[in-house]
Amino acid sequence: METCIACSMPLMRPQDKGNDTEYGPICIHCTRPDGGMKSCKEIFEGGVAFFITTTGNADRKLAEKLVRKTMNDLSYWQNNPCPCLDGDTASDEEFAAATAKLQEHE
Numbered sequence: 001m002e003t004c005i006a007c008s009m010p011l012m013r014p015q016d017k018g019n020d021t022e023y024g025p026i027c028i029h030c031t032r033p034d035g036g037m038k039s040c041k042e043i044f045e046g047g048v049a050f051f052i053t054t055t056g057n058a059d060r061k062l063a064e065k066l067v068r069k070t071m072n073d074l075s076y077w078q079n080n081p082c083p084c085l086d087g088d089t090a091s092d093e094e095f096a097a098a099t100a101k102l103q104e105h106e
């Protein structure tokens, strides 16, 4: 299955995909109205909001660390580094706990 190169969201349905870029597909959440890719900061903030609402966990610091870990693992951001991805990242334990919570909500 394809995943978004910018946020790693699985593109399960055709309508989940926002566009194709020269690097690969991007999801609707990472696509601007003009079809381009949102900035790193916008995608980062979207991911933080997603983690806070989906896990019911209002800890913004933890959400930021989780999103940083997700995005820093993606080859797109390794090739296109952005200052908003510098900083603390979640530990594997924190990440596993958050992923388990996400799956409870699916």
Ligand SMILES: [Zn+2]
Pocket (backbone or CB within 6 Å): 004, 005, 006, 007, 008, 009, 026, 027, 028, 029, 030
């Ligand atoms: Zn995305």
